[in-house]
Amino acid sequence: MKREFASLSPKEALQVAIFIEERNADIYRQFAELFDGFDDPESAEIASTFWDMAKEEHRHGADLQQRYKERYGQDSCAITDDEIRDTIEVPKFNSGSIFAIARAQVSRAPRNKALEVALAAEQSALKFYTRLVEFTDDPELRSLYQELASGESDHTRHLERQLRIGRGNASVTQA
Numbered sequence: 001m002k003r004e005f006a007s008l009s010p011k012e013a014l015q016v017a018i019f020i021e022e023r024n025a026d027i028y029r030q031f032a033e034l035f036d037g038f039d040d041p042e043s044a045e046i047a048s049t050f051w052d053m054a055k056e057e058h059r060h061g062a063d064l065q066q067r068y069k070e071r072y073g074q075d076s077c078a079i080t081d082d083e084i085r086d087t088i089e090v091p092k093f094n095s096g097s098i099f100a101i102a103r104a105q106v107s108r109a110p111r112n113k114a115l116e117v118a119l120a121a122e123q124s125a126l127k128f129y130t131r132l133v134e135f136t137d138d139p140e141l142r143s144l145y146q147e148l149a150s151g152e153s154d155h156t157r158h159l160e161r162q163l164r165i166g167r168g169n170a171s172v173t174q175a
Contacts, residue, residue, distance in 0.1 A: 021061030028054035
């Protein structure tokens with residue numbers, strides 16, 4: 001039976017957060033490999049952006065794993081993100097938009113679409129964890145949710161900054 005994320009213990013919630021970061025790193029790697037396969041400069045730029053995002057998700061997952069070890073040592077946790085009902089921070093790219101982006105002559109830098117995919121996932125996770133902070137009475141869980149929300153907030157700001165830079169570069173290129 002699937003469970004709500006809010007019903008998890010602090011240990012389980014941290015373990016699922018680690019799985020989420022690892023899953024997203026894999027998704028971004030798959031996106032990068034797909035765009036690498038198109039073999040044109042715009043697709044290479046998008047692939048590079050996805051490779052960077054995969055590295056960032058992997059780094060965040062490693063940070064969370066370190067926190068898990070600090071809090072719980074080698075004590076394992078049997079829960080996986082597949083057992084959770086909530087969909088948290090899933091980067092989504094439908095195949096039609098992938099091909100359209102790869103071939104489009106658009107007014108913005110191609111990597112912006114990749115950044116937008118990641119930004120939507122990070123904003124969704126930020127809202128999710130922030131809502132949990134607001135409705136959680138357990139101090140340990142509240143602290144964990146604040147930590148997770150802070151990480152997602154950092155990712156969101158970084159991606160928003162990258163989008164502003166990319167949009168600035170697109171307008172400079174077209175001028």
